[in-house]
Amino acid sequence: MAASSGVSTLEYSKRRRAFAIGALALGAFGIGLTEFVVVGLLGPLGEDLEVSIPAAGLLVTGYAASVAIGAPIMTVAGTRLPRKIMLSVLMSLFIAGNVLSATAPGYGVLMAGRVISALCHGAFMGIGPVMAASLVAPERRSRAIALMMTGLTLSTVVGVPFGTALGQRLGWRSAFWAIALIGAAALAAIIAFVPARPNDTGGGLRREFAVFRRLQVWSVLTVTMLGWGAAYAAITFLEPILTRVTGFGTSTVPWLLLLFGAGLTAGNLLGGKLADRALTPTLYGTILAATAALAVFAFAVHERVSAVIMVFVLGVASFAMVPVFQTRVMDVAKDAPSLASSVNAAAFNVGIALSAWFGGMAIDGGLGLIAPVWIGVALGVAALGVALASGVVERRHRHRGRRPETS
Numbered sequence: 053m054a055a056s057s058g059v060s061t062l063e064y065s066k067r068r069r070a071f072a073i074g075a076l077a078l079g080a081f082g083i084g085l086t087e088f089v090v091v092g093l094l095g096p097l098g099e100d101l102e103v104s105i106p107a108a109g110l111l112v113t114g115y116a117a118s119v120a121i122g123a124p125i126m127t128v129a130g131t132r133l134p135r136k137i138m139l140s141v142l143m144s145l146f147i148a149g150n151v152l153s154a155t156a157p158g159y160g161v162l163m164a165g166r167v168i169s170a171l172c173h174g175a176f177m178g179i180g181p182v183m184a185a186s187l188v189a190p191e192r193r194s195r196a197i198a199l200m201m202t203g204l205t206l207s208t209v210v211g212v213p214f215g216t217a218l219g220q221r222l223g224w225r226s227a228f229w230a231i232a233l234i235g236a237a238a239l240a241a242i243i244a245f246v247p248a249r250p251n252d253t254g255g256g257l258r259r260e261f262a263v264f265r266r267l268q269v270w271s272v273l274t275v276t277m278l279g280w281g282a283a284y285a286a287i288t289f290l291e292p293i294l295t296r297v298t299g300f301g302t303s304t305v306p307w308l309l310l311l312f313g314a315g316l317t318a319g320n321l322l323g324g325k326l327a328d329r330a331l332t333p334t335l336y337g338t339i340l341a342a343t344a345a346l347a348v349f350a351f352a353v354h355e356r357v358s359a360v361i362m363v364f365v366l367g368v369a370s371f372a373m374v375p376v377f378q379t380r381v382m383d384v385a386k387d388a389p390s391l392a393s394s395v396n397a398a399a400f401n402v403g404i405a406l407s408a409w410f411g412g413m414a415i416d417g418g419l420g421l422i423a424p425v426w427i428g429v430a431l432g433v434a435a436l437g438v439a440l441a442s443g444v445v446e447r448r449h450r451h452r453g454r455r456p457e458t459s
Contacts, residue, residue: 075244075245079139079203079239080200081234083173083207084205087112089216089231096220101158101159115169116404116405118173119174121398123174123178125171127260131391136183149169149171152164152165153169174394174395177397179394197375199324201320202320263391273399275377276399278403279342284428285411297354299356300359312364314364315368316371319367323372327375334376336443340432342373346429347429
């Protein structure tokens with residue numbers, strides 16, 4: 053039974069809070085699975101729909117672009133809706149997109165299904181953390197965000213290999229049907245366990261947009277784009293680096309990716325715990341750790357033992373940043389966090405796209421497979437620089453007794 057309007061967040065039972073966060077994590081799991089499962093099914097998709105592999109690859113690119121564009125649009129469209137209703141609408145849209153993908157008679161309809169699914173991605177991953185944080189005491193909000201994001205990491209560790217195997221065995225459409233079922237389960241759990249509150253509609257569209265007048269909001273978005281771009285500069289090309297530089301066989305790569313995924317999960321939970329203790333030092337520390345891990349990885353990858361160690365370390369250091377970035381953007385836009393959080397989710401995808409583009413250009417230019425890793429180091433240094441500069445500005449304005457709005 054949903055909580056009455058007189059029941060505060062802190063009075064919610066521990067079990068119901070866990071179920072509510074679990075419902076959000078299940079939604080994140082399905083969303084992460086949808087984004088990445090196509091990577092393992094490009095061959096079967098291309099053959100069945102009679103399109104080239106590059107054309108099939110556009111299903112990944114189109115999804116990422118739709119996430120970046122759709123996150124603010126969908127969040128703005130649902131500004132006046134209570135967050136529980138908006139999350140339910142987004143998950144319903146997600147289910148519809150995957151059903152359309154599963155039944156697509158041709159490439160164009162499949163792309164349309166991918167775009168529809170992607171439209172809910174950024175908004176869900178923006179509004180979801182805001183809801184997760186509201187379910188717990190303020191000193192535990194980063195851990196709540198991290199728990200929700202665990203669904204995303206598990207989709208990489210478990211979901212994508214399972215979805216790929218299912219698609220290869222029963223046909224690529226079966227993977228989309230399975231994802232639609234996961235979405236249905238997430239929708240039912242959101243309806244059953246996520247609380248509806250009369251005060252979660254925010255202050256309207258004008259208030260949501262007003263936070264973008266603040267320099268600190270744009271600083272966080274920039275740090276997210278650069279920091280996550282730094283991580284993905286290496287992650288995007290991890291498979292060819294491990295096979296062509298380190299010398300691992302292709303049969304070993306799935307196990308190494310599983311190890312990397314375990315690192316992602318551990319880093320996500322660690323970042324959330326540390327952020328609850330001291331957010332600003334954790335922001336600086338996680339960016340520095342990820343940048344240092346990339347630099348060490350560039351040298352360690354030439355030896356198998358050190359490469360294996362650094363695959364795990366890189367996973368930990370990379371994903372430790374995620375709950376920190378999400379908490380930080382909610383802090384600087386705390387009076388209207390939904391749109392800012394959704395745009396931050398889009399910033400993650402912009403970082404992925406830019407780093408993959410720069411890395412691909414470096415490889416095509418003959419700089420080698422390690423070049424993207426050094427590009428990641430440069431992006432990490434830039435992210436740390438922006439974060440430190442933002443911290444200086446914030447401290448100066450705090451001493452003057454005002455918020456850094458536009459300067």
